[in-house]
Amino acid sequence: MDMDIREQRRKAATLARRHVFIETPKTRSYFEAMTPQERDAFFAKEKVRSARVIKRRELLKNMRVGICLIIAVAVCILAIVPIFYTFLNSFMSSKEIADNYGVIFQSLSGHAKNGARYLDKTPVLRMVPQQVSIDQYKNLLFMSPAYLLKFWNSIILVVPIVLGQMIVACLASYGFARFRNRVIETIFFAYVILMLMPFQVTLVPNYMIAEKLGILDTNWAIILPGIFSTFAIFLLTKYMRQIPSAYIEAAKLDGATEWQIFTKIALPTCKSAIFALVILLFIDYWNMVEQPLVLLTDVDKQPLSVFLSQINEAEIGIAFAASALYMIPPLLIFLLGEEYLVEGISRSGVK
Amino acid sequence: MSNNTDLIKGSKDIKDNVTPRNKITPVTFDPSARAQLMLQKKKLHRRRKFAEGALFTGYLTPSLLGVFVFFFLPLLMLLKTSFQKSSTNTDFTGFTNYERVLTNDAFKSASLNTLHFSAIAVPLAVVIALLLALLLNSGMPGKSVFRSILLNPMMVPVASVVLIWQVFFSYNGVMNGWGFAHLFGEDKIDWLKSDHAQLVILILFLWKNLGYNMVLFLAALSNIPGEILEAAVMDGAGAFTRFFKIKMHYLSPTIFFVALMSLVNSFKIFREVYLLTGDYPYDPLYMLQHFMNNQFHKLDYSKLSAGAIIMCIVMVVIVGGLFYAEGRVDKDVEE
DSSP states (O other): OOHHHHHHHHHHHHHHHOOOOOSSSSOOOHHHHHHHHHHHHHHHHHHHHHHHHHHHHHHHHHHHHHHHHHHHHHHHHHHHHHHHHHHTTSSSSSHHHHHHHHHHHHHTHHHTTTHHHOOOOOOOOOOSSSSSSOOHHIIIIIIIIHHHHHHHHHHHHHHHHHHHHHHHHHHHHHHHHHOOOOOHHEEEHHHHHHSOGGGGGGHHHHHHEEEEEHHHSSSSSHHHHHHTTHHHHHHHHHHHTSSOOHHHHHHHHHTTHHHIIIIIIIIIHHHHHHHHHHHHHHHHHHTTTTTHHHHHOOOOOHHHHHHHHHHHOOOOHHHHHHHHHHHHHHHHHHHTTTTHHHHHHHHHHHO | OOOHHHHHHHHHHHHSSSSSTTTTOOOOOOOOHHHHHHHHHHHHHHHHHHHHHHHHHHHHHHHHHHIIIIIHHHHHHHHHTTTTTTSOOOBBTTHHEEEEEOOOOOHHHHHHHHHHHHHHHHHHHHHHHHHHHHHEEEOOHHHHHHHHHHHGGGSOOOOHHHHHHHHHSSSTSHHHHHGGGGGGTTTTOOOGGGTHHHHHHHHHHHHHHHHHHHHHHHHHTSSSOOOHHHHHTTOOOOOOHHHIIIIHHHHHHHHHHHHHHHHHHHHHTTTHHHHHHSOOOOOOGGGGHHHHHHHHHHTTTHHHHHHHHHHHHHHHHOOOOOHHHHHHHHHHHHO
């Protein structure tokens, strides 16, 4: 007992020496002050409150997602309706097309324009044909052999361009990516400018050069400039510059030659970019209009893109089927290579 | 010094008997030998550098040759004809061609139209694509489905697009049937031959290119480090602050890239315009490419070349500016 008091006093003295005073008495917290009943009530109330908060938060989030979804769906519908529209309308019979849209094409250039202005009719936009028929396709494939010929023309123009440009671009972009100095950078900048240049800028000299090389009016007049176009080089170089230099150095230490580094490291790393570029180039050259118009004066050699715009006005009866068939190759390639395309595009813009 | 040479001489005798692997070559401190060694090293280095250069020229050669013949040579010829009286008459005429082009009303309106269109279309394409990317990135389901649907229009060929746009926007077209013309206070508009023609082409441009730009932005958005965003949330940054202070910072290189690609595509929209409206469209759609095409058909090559050279110079300035700005921003991001 005595010892206890002594102990306490000693402690107090020590604290006093250290100027430490415990003055605040120990208080019971709000929670401890409650009786068990009150405590239960408190918990119940709190549960309800937090449930309400969570619910509200969830609702807000759902609403936000819902609004986002609605907007996205609306945008997507806007984006995709024209494609569906073309495909669905291609199954209408020619008569139905003429009934629905005849009035539109009368008002276009080269037709009875002024007459159509007074024809105060509104066209009927029909998504679904009243009667499914493959009339248009039949007419197109069997009655107009020109169409198939042009289709083939398009293919033999586009495929060599895409393959050639990819080979040239792979080699060149590896050079641009691995070897950088002031001169090379300047050349690269020049390539970017050339990429931006519209075809019309070099129209005349291109014509003259094609004439001098004796390839005017042949497919080569389009294929050769196409192969050396710089678009693929620009994108692929951006890609190859992202290859970690550690890979290349490791390969070098293992005794790989430059060619091995190129084929075993650079190309496989850029696989998705190469596929993406093939798709982008295909659609770009599938669409070309200006080059064949100028460089191929022979109508029989012109590709489908030029021919189709003439079909559109002259024979609307088969225009939709022609458009639909024309759309199929790019769309197929897109569906097959979509993953690569998305990945390839994605990584091209990121540093 | 003499000792050293003696040592070497001595070792030479042993060399015949002993395999070089066991031999320890004594170090000579002969400055002349050292210099020679350095020279040799330098030579080797130069040779290696040359071999490397030759190798990369080998990679670049096919492209350089082709680009020289089909793109660079034409530009040089263009430069030459732009100072000639005409393509056949090679008299040097100084800057008269440029004067003729710059005072030409058609050229003026064409370049103004092109400028007008690009100045509206490129920023719009960037901003709307960014908004769409943010929308898709806001944690909604089915992101990849929407992404591929929005990429679809890019794959639709020009001629098919033209057909659809004719159905919608001609005088008796669907848009007028739906009464969209009333928005502009008229009963019926021949859209492509009205003052709203550029609007129609703008819609076409956005429809085609938004998907591509959006995919670029989506990739950039997913590249932003999440912990920085989380830290910002902990510090109480709202959505707007987070966007402008953090996301914009990481997005800036992509914005430049998208702007560049949109610029390229805004020139490519000429195809659609040409197929929709022909050689001489209604005034707001008369682009620089129309001007050049028409000069080509009129065989006025010197005027065409002068115009083309002017366009090239403008392009170099714009792209150079973009590259310069991109370089500066890049440095910022890397820091």
